[in-house]
Each structure stands twice: as structure tokens, then as C-alpha cells.
Amino acid sequence: MVKHVEPDQILVKMPSLRAVKSFVAAAKYLNFTRAAEALCVTQAAISRQIRELEASLGVVLFKRTGRAVELTEAGVIFYDAAYLSFVNIAQAAQRIQDSDTRKQExxxxxxxxxxxxxxxxxxxxxxxxxxxxxxxxxxxxxxxxxxxxxxxxxxxxxxxxxxxxxxxxxxxxxxxxxxxxxxxxxxxxxxxxxxxxxxxxxxxxxxxxxxxxxxxxxxxxxxxxxxxxxxxxxxxxxxxxxxxxxxxxxxxxxxxxxxxxxxxxxxxxxxxxxxxxxxxxxxxxxxxxxxxxxxxxxxxxxxxxxxxxxxxxxxxxxxxxxxxxxxxxxxxxx
The missing domain is CATH 3.40.190.290 (D-Maltodextrin-Binding Protein; domain 2)
Structure with missing residues (x-):
């Protein structure tokens, strides 16, 4: 008999990592075009991912005034946590990739x-x-x-x-x-x-x-x-x-x-x-x-x-x- 596994609430509630990645880039540069260039995608893709993320969270993450954007209070909170998480993931991935050649630690x-x-x-x-x-x-x-x-x-x-x-x-x-x-x-x-x-x-x-x-x-x-x-x-x-x-x-x-x-x-x-x-x-x-x-x-x-x-x-x-x-x-x- 297969044991039923309860849904992991943290993973279930986690927003799309692709959307979060687009948000972090846009928040870092405060410019959707530059964010698109940094991720090698289109500006339209960045805008779409951020709209999906805002809908998922139920909050507005950016204030848009013409071509300029700035983070809302909720956006600042989410950026601080998301950016640090991505840095940790990137560093862990780098350590794994370099595990055969890196120094002893x-x-x-x-x-x-x-x-x-x-x-x-x-x-x-x-x-x-x-x-x-x-x-x-x-x-x-x-x-x-x-x-x-x-x-x-x-x-x-x-x-x-x-x-x-x-x-x-x-x-x-x-x-x-x-x-x-x-x-x-x-x-x-x-x-x-x-x-x-x-x-x-x-x-x-x-x-x-x-x-x-x-x-x-x-x-x-x-x-x-x-x-x-x-x-x-x-x-x-x-x-x-x-x-x-x-x-x-x-x-x-x-x-x-x-x-x-x-x-x-x-x-x-x-x-x-x-x-x-x-x-x-x-x-x-x-x-x-x-x-x-x-x-x-x-x-x-x-x-x-x-x-x-x-x-x-x-x-x-x-x-x-x-x-x-x-x-x-x-x-x-x-």
C-alpha cells in the first residue's frame, strides 16, 4: 500500500521561481528592459512574469510611472528575501560544480x-x-x-x-x-x-x-x-x-x-x-x-x-x- 504524502505547504505556496527570477532582475535594475537583457529574454516576458507574480501574491510590487518603475513597500520586503535566496542558491550550485577542483574547506x-x-x-x-x-x-x-x-x-x-x-x-x-x-x-x-x-x-x-x-x-x-x-x-x-x-x-x-x-x-x-x-x-x-x-x-x-x-x-x-x-x-x- 502506497503511503499518502501530505502536501508540503511551503512548496505548494511557493510562487513560480521563473517569475521570482524576473522580479529580482527588474527590482535590481529598476528597469524592465535592462532586466530582460540581463536574463536574455524579451521585455514583454519580464512584464508578464511580474504580473503573474503580483497576481499570485495579491499585492503590487512596482509603482509604474511611465517608463520608470520603483518598488512598493511589499516589493522591497520581497526583493530582500528573494535576492538573498538566489545568492545562496547560486553559491551552492557553484560549490557543487567546483567540487572536484576546489580547495579543501x-x-x-x-x-x-x-x-x-x-x-x-x-x-x-x-x-x-x-x-x-x-x-x-x-x-x-x-x-x-x-x-x-x-x-x-x-x-x-x-x-x-x-x-x-x-x-x-x-x-x-x-x-x-x-x-x-x-x-x-x-x-x-x-x-x-x-x-x-x-x-x-x-x-x-x-x-x-x-x-x-x-x-x-x-x-x-x-x-x-x-x-x-x-x-x-x-x-x-x-x-x-x-x-x-x-x-x-x-x-x-x-x-x-x-x-x-x-x-x-x-x-x-x-x-x-x-x-x-x-x-x-x-x-x-x-x-x-x-x-x-x-x-x-x-x-x-x-x-x-x-x-x-x-x-x-x-x-x-x-x-x-x-x-x-x-x-x-x-x-x-x-
Missing amino acids: LTICCSPAFSAYWLSNRLPSFFSDNPDIDVNIVTTNNFLHMEPGVHPDVFINKVSDSREGYHSIPLFYDQIYPVCSPEFLKDNPSVASLEGLQSTTLLNLSPYGRSQIAEHVDWSVWLNSQGINFNLGSEVGSHVFNANDYNMLMQMALNHQGISLGWHHLVAPMIEQGKLVRVGEPETTYKEKRHYLSYAESKQDNEALQTFKLWFLERIQEESTFIGQTEQGKSVSA
């Missing part, structure tokens, strides 16, 4: 902060060593709710099970210490002590930002790990700026606006370059949380993925942050 997903401060400083060496691999970076602060259709080959985050079908390799613990610009430290030498930190401008990652990056990149938590009971916003002489964007906090630190908690894996290059300096000696290594490299199991034999994984783990080991190596500073057990 790898899609990596990580936080905006990790992309800006870790990958951007190190990927150039990967590119120079692997010119046959193209890398796509997708950044998000919400790894558990990715956009539909986004299927990264690699995740770099603190979630050990990013999603089903991925295998995770533990990387490093979070090593946290205060940082600021050399100019700010020069103008505020007292901040080199824990007492001085309590009476200065503290750049703090808000709860939402911490939930996406690291819960303990928080001044109250960090000072508590140093044996100091500190309540943000209630201490005399202190000023706290909160933001859920770690990139913004780093930019404010670079602009001499205060002291931020530095996540070692992100701020180390800026310290090496002299753009930031560590404030005092205290630091905390949190061992209740780890970061992971997660890769799609379906692509575990993929040459590009294997090349990147090896390169990435070597960089981590070189920086002495791989799990199992000796870690300095005060540690907090889970």
Missing part, C-alpha cells in the same frame, strides 16, 4: 573573543603552511542553539558535548589574572596590590557574558579565590563597568580605561606585544571547567580536519596549556 565555530584574540593571531601560520585549505570561521555566544543549516566541522568551546555526532578532546583549564595597559598601571601604581585593586576601575564581564565564555571571569569570584570578600559596586572608591562582551572589555583595557580579568589563552599575545601588562603576581587556575576541541565524527578521516586538529593541538602544547602539563599559580579544585 573547514568550518570552525568558536566564541567571538576566541576568534579575535586567539585564532586571529595564529591562523596566519596555518594558512602559510596549508595553502590548499580554506577556513570558514563562525562565531557565536550560544553554542547550544546554532542557526539552522550551520554544521561546523570543529567547535572550540567549554562544552564537552557541543552536539550529537561530535567527539571532544579536553584542552586547557582557565587561567585568570588582572591585566591593564602599561599607561594605566603607570598612572595607578597602587593597583599592583590586591588592596589597590579594590579601589580602582574594574572592567567586569556580566553574568550573561560569563555564561557563554567562562563563569569565573568575574571580579567577585576572582578576588574571593584570593581570600578577599568583595562585593561589586558596594566598595568605597571602586568603580565597576559591566559588559557581556569580552571584546569590549579588552578594548577598554587597551584604551587605559581600567583593569580587566585576563583570560590567559586570549590575552597572552597582547602581553607579549606590550599592549597589556599583568597587574601583580596573583592568578587563579580554575580546574572545574575545561575547554574542548570538538570535531564531527563523520569527518574524522577528513584530511583538512586532521591537519587543523594536529596544528591546533601543537599550538596548545607549545603554550604549555594542554591538560596534564604543570600549571603555575593558585588552583581551585572542582
Whole structure:
């Protein structure tokens, strides 16, 4: 017995793609004659297709004044969606056509902060060593709710099970210490002590930002790990700026606006370059949380993925942050 398939409402309600294609060309050039030339058809064919589309949608898409045309409000809305869809279809078709000759491609997903401060400083060496691999970076602060259709080959985050079908390799613990610009430290030498930190401008990652990056990149938590009971916003002489964007906090630190908690894996290059300096000696290594490299199991034999994984783990080991190596500073057990 043949199983009856219910009509797909989206496909059933979809207007003619030929008509939509004519509309997109006419909307792009705002001229039916030029649209006809672009599609190698007659101007009459363009006009007919657009009339059919307007009848199908039940709205007017163009205002016609003599030979000139302009989009109506409905036309603008439909053009924005239709043009983007055609671009995506054209690019997908091109990728398929070039699949036998194109470079290997790898899609990596990580936080905006990790992309800006870790990958951007190190990927150039990967590119120079692997010119046959193209890398796509997708950044998000919400790894558990990715956009539909986004299927990264690699995740770099603190979630050990990013999603089903991925295998995770533990990387490093979070090593946290205060940082600021050399100019700010020069103008505020007292901040080199824990007492001085309590009476200065503290750049703090808000709860939402911490939930996406690291819960303990928080001044109250960090000072508590140093044996100091500190309540943000209630201490005399202190000023706290909160933001859920770690990139913004780093930019404010670079602009001499205060002291931020530095996540070692992100701020180390800026310290090496002299753009930031560590404030005092205290630091905390949190061992209740780890970061992971997660890769799609379906692509575990993929040459590009294997090349990147090896390169990435070597960089981590070189920086002495791989799990199992000796870690300095005060540690907090889970």
C-alpha cells in the first residue's frame, strides 16, 4: 500500500521561481528592459512574469510611472528575501560544480573573543603552511542553539558535548589574572596590590557574558579565590563597568580605561606585544571547567580536519596549556 504524502505547504505556496527570477532582475535594475537583457529574454516576458507574480501574491510590487518603475513597500520586503535566496542558491550550485577542483574547506565555530584574540593571531601560520585549505570561521555566544543549516566541522568551546555526532578532546583549564595597559598601571601604581585593586576601575564581564565564555571571569569570584570578600559596586572608591562582551572589555583595557580579568589563552599575545601588562603576581587556575576541541565524527578521516586538529593541538602544547602539563599559580579544585 502506497503511503499518502501530505502536501508540503511551503512548496505548494511557493510562487513560480521563473517569475521570482524576473522580479529580482527588474527590482535590481529598476528597469524592465535592462532586466530582460540581463536574463536574455524579451521585455514583454519580464512584464508578464511580474504580473503573474503580483497576481499570485495579491499585492503590487512596482509603482509604474511611465517608463520608470520603483518598488512598493511589499516589493522591497520581497526583493530582500528573494535576492538573498538566489545568492545562496547560486553559491551552492557553484560549490557543487567546483567540487572536484576546489580547495579543501573547514568550518570552525568558536566564541567571538576566541576568534579575535586567539585564532586571529595564529591562523596566519596555518594558512602559510596549508595553502590548499580554506577556513570558514563562525562565531557565536550560544553554542547550544546554532542557526539552522550551520554544521561546523570543529567547535572550540567549554562544552564537552557541543552536539550529537561530535567527539571532544579536553584542552586547557582557565587561567585568570588582572591585566591593564602599561599607561594605566603607570598612572595607578597602587593597583599592583590586591588592596589597590579594590579601589580602582574594574572592567567586569556580566553574568550573561560569563555564561557563554567562562563563569569565573568575574571580579567577585576572582578576588574571593584570593581570600578577599568583595562585593561589586558596594566598595568605597571602586568603580565597576559591566559588559557581556569580552571584546569590549579588552578594548577598554587597551584604551587605559581600567583593569580587566585576563583570560590567559586570549590575552597572552597582547602581553607579549606590550599592549597589556599583568597587574601583580596573583592568578587563579580554575580546574572545574575545561575547554574542548570538538570535531564531527563523520569527518574524522577528513584530511583538512586532521591537519587543523594536529596544528591546533601543537599550538596548545607549545603554550604549555594542554591538560596534564604543570600549571603555575593558585588552583581551585572542582
